[in-house]
Amino acid sequence: MNKHLNLLFTAVGNIIRNKIRSIVLILCLIAVLFPFVTALSISEGIKFQSLISVEEGADVYVTMDYFGSNAPISLDYLDLFRKMEGVTEVFPRIIGRTYFSNRLATIVGILPENLPKSILLAQGTLFREKGDVMVGKGLAKEFRLQPGVRFSLSTNTSKLFRVAGIFDSNATIWSANLILMSFEDASEFFKMKGKATDILIYTRPGYAPLLAKEVREKMETFNPDQADPPLRVQDKVLVKRYFERGFNYKAGVFTALYTVAFALAIPALLIVSGFGQTERRKEIGVMKATGWQTQEVMEMAALENFVISLTSAPMAILLAMVWLKWFNGAFIAQFFIAEIGLMAPFPVPSRFLPLPCLFAFLFAIVLTMVGSLYSTWKTATVPPVEAMR
C-alpha cells in the first residue's frame, strides 16, 4: 500500500514540477469536456421539462387526419368523447403559429375555465375579457409589452388583443414566445369557428390506451356516412415514445459533440505524447537507472493521468455549472436550444446528473491514457542510457 501511495505522491510531484505541461493539458481537457458537460446538462434539463409536459398533458389527443397530416377537428366530437367510458374530462384546444412583428410566436387557445388561479405571473393578471391575452416573457422583453398594451397581428388585423398578463420566466422554455388566449379568441383569430387543433381527453388511470383503441375502432360509428376524413389518435404511450426517442435514441449530442471533443482532444494528445517528451524520456531513464521497474513507471504514469483527469473533470463540471446557472448559458445555450438568441429570455434548463459527469471523467482518463501509456511503456522498456540520451 505504501508503495502505491509513494507512487501517487511522485505522480503529483511530477504534475507540479512540469507546471506548463500540466496546465496546458488541464486546459485542453477542460476545453474538451466543457461543451460535452454543458450539452448533456442542457439536454437533461429540457428532458425534465419535457417529461412534465408529457405527464401533465392529456391522456389522449385526437385530431383529424388530412392526407396523412394533422388537421383541425370539429367540436361536434366533444360530446361523443364525453360519453365514452373512462373519460373524466374533454377539452378543445387551438395551437397555431403566427408572427408577432418579425418574431415567430405560438398561439394557444384554451377554455377560460382551465385557467388555474395558482399560476404565477411576472406582471398583470389572467385573461378575463374577450380579446385579453397572456404573453411570454421573451415576447414581452423584446417588444417591451406591458399589461394594457393593445396590438393586432398580420394574420388577422381585424382582431384586436390586449395584454392582460406576462408569464413568469420559470414556466418552461416553451412559454417564452407564447401567446395564450381564450379558445373563442383563438378561433376568431384563425377564422376557424367550430374547429379545434386537437381535442384533449383525460381519462381515469389505465383507461387511456383502451380509449385510444376504442376511438380508432369506433371512427365509423362517429362518422357513419364516411363524409369526414379519419381521426388521428395519440395516447400518452405514443407521446412517451416520442419523448424517449427524441432524447435517448436520436439525441444528436453525441455525434455533434464527440466530433468537437475529438477535434479539441488532438492538441491534448499531442501534448501528452509529444510536448515535453524529451524531458520525460530523461526522467524515465533516470528512474530506470535508479532501480525502478517498468511496471512501477507505468503505474506512476497512469496515476499522473488519473490525477490530471480528476482535476480537469470537476473543473469542467464547475465551469459549466457556473456558466449555465449564473450567466444563464450566455452565448452557449443558443447552440443547444434553437431560437433563443445570445441571451435566453428564460432560465436555461440544465441538470447535472452524476452519470454524465462520470462519463466526462472517464472521457478525460481515456484521452490521457491513450496519449501517454504507450509512449511511456516504449521509453521504459529501452535501456536507461538510451532513454536518457
Add this chain to the structure above:
Amino acid sequence: MSQKIRFYLLFLLILIGLTILAMAWDQHSWKRVQSDQMVIFQRMVGGVGMGAISVPIWNFINFDPRIQPVDDSITWPIPGGYSYSPDRTATVSYFQEIPANQLFLEK
C-alpha cells in the same frame, strides 16, 4: 511528502467535494420544480412543448410532435423532395415521425 504535494492533494479534495456538493444542490433544486410553475403551466395548456426549441420554426415536429407528428415540409413545395426544414434542435433532441401500422389486411 512535500508541502506542495500536500497542498495539491488538498486542493483536489476540495475541488471534488465542491463538485459533489454543487451537483447535490442542483438535484435538490430540480426536485422543488415538480410542484412549481412548470406543472401548473403544462396542466393549464394541456401539455405544450417537448423539443429543444422555443418556437415552432418551419413546423411543429421539433417543438411538439403531438401537435404535428409529421415533418410536412418534405411534402412541399416539391412533394417528396428535399426537406426545407433545418434540424435546428438536433443537438440535444430530435423528433422523427413514429411509424404507425396503418395497414389492415382483411381476410
